[in-house]
Amino acid sequence: SAVISQKPSRDICQRGTSLTIQCQVDSQVTMMFWYRQQPGQSLTLIATANQGSEATYESGFVIDKFPISRPNLTFSTLTVSNMSPEDSSIYLCSVQGSRASGGAREQFFGPGTRLTVL
Amino acid sequence: GIQVEQSPPDLILQEGANSTLRCNFSDSVNNLQWFHQNPWGQLINLFYIPSGTKQNGRLSATTVATERYSLLYISSSQTTDSGVYFCAVLTQGGSEKLVFGKGTKLTVNP
Numbered sequence: 001s002a003v004i005s006q007k008p009s010r011d012i013c014q015r016g017t018s019l020t021i022q023c024q025v026d027s028q029v030t031m032m033f034w035y036r037q038q039p040g041q042s043l044t045l046i047a048t049a050n051q052g053s054e055a056t057y058e059s060g061f062v063i064d065k066f067p068i069s070r071p072n073l074t075f076s077t078l079t080v081s082n083m084s085p086e087d088s089s090i091y092l093c094s095v096q097g098s099r100a101s102g103g104a105r106e107q108f109f110g111p112g113t114r115l116t117v118l
Numbered sequence: 119g120i121q122v123e124q125s126p127p128d129l130i131l132q133e134g135a136n137s138t139l140r141c142n143f144s145d146s147v148n149n150l151q152w153f154h155q156n157p158w159g160q161l162i163n164l165f166y167i168p169s170g171t172k173q174n175g176r177l178s179a180t181t182v183a184t185e186r187y188s189l190l191y192i193s194s195s196q197t198t199d200s201g202v203y204f205c206a207v208l209t210q211g212g213s214e215k216l217v218f219g220k221g222t223k224l225t226v227n228p
Contacts, residue, residue: 001163033216037159042204042218056213090159094216105149105208106166107216112159 002027002095004110012116013083020079021113023093028073033094033107034066043092049076083117090114120145124205124219131195131226139190139222141205149208150181151216152190156201164190164203195226 003026013019023032034046046066047055055068069077080087090112097106121144131137141150152164165172165179167188172179176195181188192199202221208214 042220043161043206044218045215048213048215058215092161105214106151106163107206107208108163109153109161112161114159 001106002029002097002108004093004095004108006093006110006113008113009111010114010116012118015084015117017083018079018081019083019115020077021091021093023076023078023110025074025095029095030073031096032070032076033096034068034076034078035092035094035109037090037092037112039088046078046091080115083115085117088115088117120147120207120209120217122205122207122217122219124203124222126222127220128223129225131224133195133197133226133228135195135226136191136193137195137224139192139203139205139224141188141190141219143186143188143205143207145186146210147183147207148210148214149216150183150188151206151208152179152188153204153206154199154201155204155221161204192224195224197226197228200224200226 005024007022032049035043037043046061047057049055049068049070067079092112093110123142125140149168154162167179167181169183176193178191204221205219206216
């Protein structure tokens with residue numbers, strides 16, 4: 001299974017500011033995913049990030065609000081821009097196991113970044 | 119889009135009791151996973167189980183893909199089993215994505 005780290009683990013930010021979350025994986029992966037988990041809720045996919053191409057955003061999420069970078073096969077960043085208290089959530093990055101591993105497409109998650117916006 | 123429904127939404131047990139959590143999904147899927155989210159927010163992979171039955175210690179899972187449901191069994195529950203259990207399915211089609219149910223919140227009391 002992939003080992004995924006995220007920075008920061010938590011942060012408290014003022015409204016109107018931006019925060020960039022980093023995700024590092026210990027192996028090369030084609031796709032990386034970013035999820036949001038609002039308080040008491042389930043996980044919702046924000047976008048899929050492939051190396052060398054623009055991220056694909058899900059309905060309700062836009063690039064201006066959540067710009068994503070994917071400079072190489074082991075790293076990605078998600079920025080939460082112009083934050084408001086409604087952005088207070090846990091943000092998680094995720095990767096999928098390679099097809100080489102018996103065709104499995106098991107998905108693994110990082111420890112998450114707990115964001116509070118005041 | 120695909121619907122993933124989990125039941126029950128909340129479950130309170132005494133230590134040592136057994137439980138069954140259910141996940142229903144509305145369409146054919148490529149994959150199904152069960153996760154445990156601990157009180158610190160970490161998502162722990164329990165099972166990757168698109169079909170069939172798997173066991174890991176006190177936990178086991180069964181997916182009947184043709185009937186579009188999966189069950190997670192917890193036996194001899196412990197207080198450390200507390201947390202939220204999520205079922206997630208990988209949709210079919212050109213752009214696969216993992217869709218989560220709303221979870222079952224399990225509380226195991228000593």
